[in-house]
Amino acid sequence: MARPERSLYIGIDGGGSKTCCVVGDASGQVIHAGYGGATNVKSSSRAETEDVLLHLLEDTLARCGASMGNVRGLSLCLAGGHRPSDKAAMKQFMVPYFSPETRIDVQSDATAAWAAGTWGQPGIVLIAGTGSIAYGRLSPEGREERAGGWGYLLGDEGSGFELSRKALQAVLRHYDGRGPATVMTEAVLARLGLNQPEELIDWLYGHPAMRRELAALSDIVMDAAGNGDHVGETIVADAVGELTEQVRAVRKRLGDDNLPVITAGGLFSAPYFYSTFQSAWRQHVGKTGECRLLTLPPAVGAYYLALHGAGLASPTTGKTIENSLRE
């Protein structure tokens, strides 16, 4: 069954809620994708992260009838993994599991989304999910710049977490008598099975997965805004304003005001949010440069980077990968 002579390349996109592992061959044919738990090197312990990664790798390879020995290139793109010391530690952990000639590269998860959106060409990926960040790069080895993404307390402006946090704040403001009424009050209480806004406190602060649970309420904000709720509209308008600023800052720092922008992450999958962002983007930035939605999973970008690292990427590799996903 096993074909030990086979050379495989792996891309991993590790996030705060799940991790995706894409296995393909040297020609850009994706063979299999597997999923595991969270691998955020900041919020999970290193041991947990390593454990998730090892099991996911072994399991995904086994499903391809292969093993660690078949892997020639591994591109690990992990949430929170942009610091040189974190990268070095993760690489050092991985090395003993693979053959000596295997190339192992560690990057941040934003790099995977960028590669899936640009296939290594200059561009900026704007990610708005639970968190948010604008990340731009000129080539896989070239300059990279970021704006935002400083986490739920200091950054993540325009993220699902921030959108929902502001929604609950608005609900409590109205409850206190210091803010206008909003349809979100009823919608939030109904979703969470609560009777009174006051109960939001116990629900939120006691929750072990607080950030994710909160961010999951962002569709309520978008529904409210889409139906003309003024409070919801203001929250969404502020969010797209923040995201626009993040992109502008990265474009400026990379010295190219025409870099294409690829939007990714859960918020942009809501048509209302995406179209509001597009309007704000056109208005603030003008018609310079492309702006489109990332439709591929970021892990295929990590797989592209593994091929690129091995000198196997060509201008048509991206197309080959995309076609192999459709098969």
Next chain:
Amino acid sequence: MARPERSLYIGIDGGGSKTCCVVGDASGQVIHAGYGGATNVKSSSRAETEDVLLHLLEDTLARCGASMGNVRGLSLCLAGGHRPSDKAAMKQFMVPYFSPETRIDVQSDATAAWAAGTWGQPGIVLIAGTGSIAYGRLSPEGREERAGGWGYLLGDEGSGFELSRKALQAVLRHYDGRGPATVMTEAVLARLGLNQPEELIDWLYGHPAMRRELAALSDIVMDAAGNGDHVGETIVADAVGELTEQVRAVRKRLGDDNLPVITAGGLFSAPYFYSTFQSAWRQHVGKTGECRLLTLPPAVGAYYLALHGAGLASPTTGKTIENSLRE
């Protein structure tokens, strides 16, 4: 030494960082004040809170040459202790340690500050320390209303935590190239011994006492604002605006737009913050009603409530307590 016939009354103000226990006699004479660790029923475990309270009570009474048997009234005002179920549980825990005739009452910590600021008369206390809340009451048994104080994620607008959080956000915005420069960048890095704004992330998210440590930076914001730093000025102006709204909401809900306002908590001890709030207050609310600073420790308000509960408070009790503190 011990005088077992002596009747004592105790007020406790329990907060997120420390707890103060005031022991006095039936006439309003404060005998001793003791201090212990945090007793926030929301952020500490119940067992920890109970442990801190018991030790603090025993220790403070011992220093007065007394014991639990001398206590005739206990007013426990605890952070996060405004829910009926929390109050009942805490009271139930305390009962076995005292004699059957001892009156035990549990309230929120805001009630202690209110009582210290009003001696039981109608009024509103506006607290801005690590967190923030406006709390108003018409009498010790009368109606109470609050605004704000929903914790660091959903409320605490205008608090030290929020002031500092916005300052660090501004520092990172400038670092990203999406916000104006501010003198707070240098001041924050110097205070924390960091070289780059990026290092704020590891400092903050890894910190076990994150909220308190962050709030402790609020003097940097006030210094910046006081010296004309525009970013700092905006942050302080937003904070006093939020606090003004909290007071307005409570006045309105208590149905009296002339209720006196007493400001308390660490932020107001900064002259710049207090004077900025006074200006905003006069501008937004007009000249209706008194606004002054709480100069007594809130725990003496809790002690007043213990006397009041025993039917020992008179219109002059507040003055008696104040005078006994000066001796």
